[in-house]
Amino acid sequence: xxxxxxxxxxxxxxxxxxxxxxxxxxxxxxxxxxxxxxxxxxxxxxxxxxxxxxxxxxxxxxxxxxxxxxxxxxxxxxxxxxxxxxxxxxxxxxxxxxxxxxxxxxxxxxxxxxxxxxxxxxxxxxxxxxxxxxxxxxxxxxxxxxxxxxxxxxxxxxxxxxxxxxxxxxxxxxxxxxxxxxxxxxxxxxxxxxxxxxxxxxxxxxxxxxxxxxxxxxxxxxxxxxxxxxxxxxxxxxxxxxxxxxxxxxxxxxxxxxxxxxxxxxxxxxxxxxxxxxxxxxxxxxxxxxxxxxxxxxxxxxxxxxxxxxxxxxxxxxxxxxxxxxxxxxxxxxxxxxxxxxxxxxxxxxxxxxxxxxxxxxxxxxxxxxxxxxxxxxxxxxxxxxxxxxxxxxxxxxxxxxxxxxxxxxxxxxxxxxxxxxxxxxxxxxxxxxxx
Amino acid sequence: xxxxxxxxxxxxxxxxxxxxxxxxxxxxxxxxxxxxxxxxxxxxxxxxxxxxxxxxxxxxxxxxxxxxxxxxxxxxxxxxxxxxxxxxxxxxxxxxxxxxxxxxxxxxxxxxxxxxxxxxxxxxxxxxxxxxxxxxxxxxxxxxxxxxxxxxxxxxxxxxxxxxxxxxxxxxxxxxxxxxxxxxxxxxxxxxxxxxxxxxxxxxxxxxxxx
Numbered sequence: 001x002x003x004x005x006x007x008x009x010x011x012x013x014x015x016x017x018x019x020x021x022x023x024x025x026x027x028x029x030x031x032x033x034x035x036x037x038x039x040x041x042x043x044x045x046x047x048x049x050x051x052x053x054x055x056x057x058x059x060x061x062x063x064x065x066x067x068x069x070x071x072x073x074x075x076x077x078x079x080x081x082x083x084x085x086x087x088x089x090x091x092x093x094x095x096x097x098x099x100x101x102x103x104x105x106x107x108x109x110x111x112x113x114x115x116x117x118x119x120x121x122x123x124x125x126x127x128x129x130x131x132x133x134x135x136x137x138x139x140x141x142x143x144x145x146x147x148x149x150x151x152x153x154x155x156x157x158x159x160x161x162x163x164x165x166x167x168x169x170x171x172x173x174x175x176x177x178x179x180x181x182x183x184x185x186x187x188x189x190x191x192x193x194x195x196x197x198x199x200x201x202x203x204x205x206x207x208x209x210x211x212x213x214x215x216x217x218x219x220x221x222x223x224x225x226x227x228x229x230x231x232x233x234x235x236x237x238x239x240x241x242x243x244x245x246x247x248x249x250x251x252x253x254x255x256x257x258x259x260x261x262x263x264x265x266x267x268x269x270x271x272x273x274x275x276x277x278x279x280x281x282x283x284x285x286x287x288x289x290x291x292x293x294x295x296x297x298x299x300x301x302x303x304x305x306x307x308x309x310x311x312x313x314x315x316x317x318x319x320x321x322x323x324x325x326x327x328x329x330x331x332x333x334x335x336x337x338x339x340x341x342x343x344x345x346x347x348x349x350x351x352x353x354x355x356x357x358x359x360x361x362x363x364x365x366x367x368x369x370x371x372x373x374x375x376x377x378x379x380x381x382x383x384x385x386x387x388x389x390x391x392x393x394x395x396x397x398x399x400x401x402x403x404x405x406x407x408x409x410x411x412x413x414x415x416x417x418x419x420x421x422x423x424x425x426x427x428x429x430x431x432x433x434x435x436x
Numbered sequence: 437x438x439x440x441x442x443x444x445x446x447x448x449x450x451x452x453x454x455x456x457x458x459x460x461x462x463x464x465x466x467x468x469x470x471x472x473x474x475x476x477x478x479x480x481x482x483x484x485x486x487x488x489x490x491x492x493x494x495x496x497x498x499x500x501x502x503x504x505x506x507x508x509x510x511x512x513x514x515x516x517x518x519x520x521x522x523x524x525x526x527x528x529x530x531x532x533x534x535x536x537x538x539x540x541x542x543x544x545x546x547x548x549x550x551x552x553x554x555x556x557x558x559x560x561x562x563x564x565x566x567x568x569x570x571x572x573x574x575x576x577x578x579x580x581x582x583x584x585x586x587x588x589x590x591x592x593x594x595x596x597x598x599x600x601x602x603x604x605x606x607x608x609x610x611x612x613x614x615x616x617x618x619x620x621x622x623x624x625x626x627x628x629x630x631x632x633x634x635x636x637x638x639x640x641x642x643x644x645x646x647x
Binding site for chain 1: 573604607611
């Protein structure tokens with residue numbers, strides 16, 4: 001794939017080289033239109049690789065990042081100036097170049113690193129990429145991508161409509177059948193009866209039947225008993241609890257696809273009772289750069305038409321980040337995100353994350369389940385006392401290479417010999433460990 | 437008699453089946469039997485709190501509070517601050533006085549911290565090829581090698597962890613003073629040991645024929 005692309009680009013460049021004289025004439029004709037633009041001789045594929053490795057931390061093609069957008073830089077600057085600037089911008093500024101000084105001051109004296117290791121050809125490649133990469137991408141079916149699919153949104157409503165029309169149809173059918181029955185009876189000469197009289201007759205017959213009453217009461221009592229039993233057994237049990245969160249944050253994308261360590265965001269799980277809901281400044285460590293505009297749908301279209309994702313915009317709104325000027329808005333009244341708490345032990349039980357994560361070296365997934373696969377988080381474990389106790393009985397203490405238990409381990413070895421040392425044996429079943 | 441049992445059985449089965457069809461709404465919490473046993477009168481870390489205007493239980497420390505064990509950082513978040521940290525800031529420990537065992541423990545901790553907080557962008561080997569870079573989510577992460585980044589020192593590395601640089605954000609809120617310095621030691625080790633990553637090399641070999 002890459003080779004193909006590269007080949008294509010090479011072909012293109014050699015073609016350009018061959019028809020250079022022709023192009024020159026064309027360019028001459030276009031001179032009034034693109035006065036500053038110069039023809040870039042470079043391999044855009046190689047340029048992309050160099051750009052991504054060296055430039056992309058401060059520059060994007062289509063918008064301003066730390067430094068200016070570079071998509072149209074060949075139209076703004078001369079080749080010689082660009083080469084000089086990229087190789088050593090400080091020297092260029094020192095030489096008294098007015099343009100260099102102007103751009104330095106425009107960005108408040110922010111120093112761009114010098115790149116003496118890049119050759120002239122490298123720089124040409126980069127510039128070829130800035131031209132190539134800035135060509136508008138073909139967006140198929142650009143409009144209407146933002147609005148949710150009307151079919152999925154209205155599916156709940158359409159079910160209701162079907163149900164209502166079905167019941168109307170059935171009621172009509174009953175009236176129709178009664179009418180047919182009465183017509184037939186009238187033809188035969190029998191006395192007719194209305195719908196109300198018919199239903200009264202059936203109700204009376206059913207209610208007089210002893211066996212029906214017995215069966216019906218058995219049905220109702222079994223149903224109620226069953227509901228009551230499961231209802232009471234479910235008191236305080238919140239497994240599968242999956243509330244709607246204020247931001248559609250996906251653990252699957254962050255912890256699964258991108259493999260960001262759990263502790264990166266929940267950094268206090270290592271040393272605190274709480275595993276810590278990350279404050280928005282932690283989100284901003286990545287989302288200063290990633291605004292979701294590059295997210296593609298399954299068919300390869302841009303999901304948000306190149307705009308920032310509305311979910312990521314919620315972070316910006318919470319912390320007061322201005323994505324246009326790439327700076328925090330001064331004196332912004334921060335709006336904390338109101339996450340809905342999912343895992344909630346009753347106040348009568350004590351649980352400490354650090355104890356389990358740092359000392360116990362228990363994986364997050366042991367209690368929280370396949371969190372890296374959850375698009376929306378739900379409570380995986382029942383968090384009942386029986387569940388805790390069971391784990392304490394079965395889990396062996398990670399004593400090897402765990403400084404926390406070094407001294408205790410020696411004593412336990414003496415006491416239990418080669419038996420596995422479970423959490424129970426170091427007091428994990430004592431009431432006061434969790435209830436106090 | 438047989439018929440009665442049959443009917444009775446059908447009714448019981450029906451009652452049980454009808455029961456299971458009533459599912460709980462997943463977005464709602466379960467019934468609490470004695471809420472005052474579940475919910476103590478004290479406010480917990482993340483509960484909302486009507487006593488404050490902003491409704492937060494988690495309060496910010498009073499202005500001027502100094503945390504226990506806090507070590508001040510005098511370099512400012514600016515180009516000047518970066519330049520002086522680069523020149524003057526040094527590791528607070530005398531690593532030469534460490535025994536080899538202590539040093540090994542320190543590097544073990546440092547590696548663990550680096551893996552959690554840095555590796556998804558900077559890569560396991562510090563080559564700037566973390567998974568986020570591989571997936572083109574974040575671009576332009578430099579390699580630590582002394583060839584690519586000749587002008588960094590322990591001081592400038594610490595300064596960057598503290599305040600961030602370019603598109604990297606500040607990691608001061610996630611890491612303590614000691615943890616930051618441990619990571620600095622690990623980055624210095626990666627810088628001086630630019631051994632190629634055997635894992636990625638073998639992956640490239642495997643995927644190349646398909647291309």
